[in-house]
Amino acid sequence: MFDRSKSKGWYIRRGIGFAFLGALAVALFGFVVMSLWNWLLPALFGAKAITYWQALGLLVLSRILLGGFHRHHRSGFHHRRHMFERWERMTPEERERFRQGFRGRHCGHREAEGN
Template sequence: MKKKRIVWKVFAILMMVALCALLLGYGTMLLWNWLIPELFAGPVITFWQALGLLLLCKLLLGFPHKHHEGGWAGKKRKWREHWEARMGHMTPEEKERMKDQLSRCMGGRWGGWKSPREENPGDNENKDEEQPKN
């Protein structure tokens, strides 16, 4: 009795895999044949070419991993933890100096980059005036 259940489960899994491959291949073929020839004057493909295209994309772009940590949200969290740990060891003066350097480099939160000439306009006033020729 137990062997029949295992055989049935294996058969059901194989049928689900086959059905998914059929649907993905057919859907890819329909989308390709609907869009590519019209937009780019490309070729029309068959079902087997569509399955090959899907397999090629998965090989080139990779397969999902179970230990994936939430895409951009996970990367943002790791970045924040890294900088909080790094700035946790700084003195208040070092933190303020770093924030000042970043704001000069980045131009504040929403501003653009400022050249050194824009930061100290009084230093370069004499250089712009015409020098008398001797």
């Protein structure tokens, strides 16, 4: 039979594992940024060397300025599944209209308008 206590424990261990891997990735990225900065920028531009914590600060600042902290709502798999479900609900006429519109927009074909 299905034992819920093992299931909870498994999810907790998995969550702790993901948190550990995430912390390890952040630490590694911080070290890589610090190493690259200290290797390239002083030699190329005369910039000062930075510490590990300054490198982590740069990572956070670049994330805020360039990427934000939003999550992407749909992965490719979910988007494809959603489109497949919509396709299945279409009538044959709607499918043909969709194909024609898709070809006109994405395949370089332009329908002659008024010719």
